[in-house]
Amino acid sequence: MYNFDVEMPTTVADAVKALAREEAQPLSGGQTLIPTLKARLAAPSVLVSLHGIAEMKGxxxxxxxxxxxxxxxxxxxxxxxxxxxxxxxxxxxxxxxxxxxxxxxxxxxxxxxxxxxxxxxxxxxxxxxxxxxxxxxxxxxxxxxxxxxxxxxxxxxxxxxxxPIPQASHYEKHLQPASRFPLVAVFVAKFADGVRVAVTGASENGVFRWTEAEAALSGNFSAEALAGLTLSGDQMISDLHGSGTYRAHLCGVMTKRAVIAING
Structure with a gap:
């Protein structure tokens, strides 16, 4: 680690003022930032802790x-x-x-x-x-x-x-056991006016909505409605834990499992 200042504001307004300092960076729970600092992948001169701001909790x-x-x-x-x-x-x-x-x-x-x-x-x-x-x-x-x-x-x-609170929802997560991050995970939310499906852990572009699955499920909310739907592995993350093709396949599997869980 290295030397840096720590600010402990108690209001959002004070936090904003503290962040105006040169090379200041906000510190929330620190579960990503602290390991990043230890690895010297970031080196802010000021950390502004948000932990003591009561108006941001609850x-x-x-x-x-x-x-x-x-x-x-x-x-x-x-x-x-x-x-x-x-x-x-x-x-x-x-x-x-x-x-x-x-x-x-x-x-x-x-x-x-x-x-x-x-x-x-x-x-x-x-x-x-x-x-x-x-x-x-x-x-x-x-x-x-x-x-x-x-x-x-x-x-x-x-x-x-x-x-907004949906009529029903489920988060289906294929766990990467070492990190406990999802290798691929899908959140399905069913609203009165349609279904939203978001995928994390899979794409090189981060979280995304699977619009084809949303359209299919909005018309027929069942696992069978997803039959034949696939995603390309071309822009999926590929690493030692799984190829892009494997992650693309898991998107479909996790979505079906989420729908089945919602339908009971």
Missing amino acids: VCKNDAGQLCIGGATTHATVAAQAAADYPGLASLAARIGDPAVRNRGTIGGSVANNDPSACYPAGVLASGATVITNKREIAADDYFLGMFETALEEGEIVTEIKF
């Missing part, structure tokens, strides 16, 4: 019936407090990493980092959620731009995420 429902989750809310808290209103999302949170990760990692940090194998981006995109920052509101379809890339601007903080 889970509640708003008047529009959306589930609102503060950006500094831990995975463990989402798993416990979202279960009654959005069980599919709570199940996703409950299976992230291990207990240490779930008790430190935050939803805002995960969404801001947009790791191509992270769990939350699939839940956010499949839900058609809205990412709230200190500056604006960003629809999920406009937020995720590519691997480790989002619509966030310099100094912008994810303060809250608002989730």
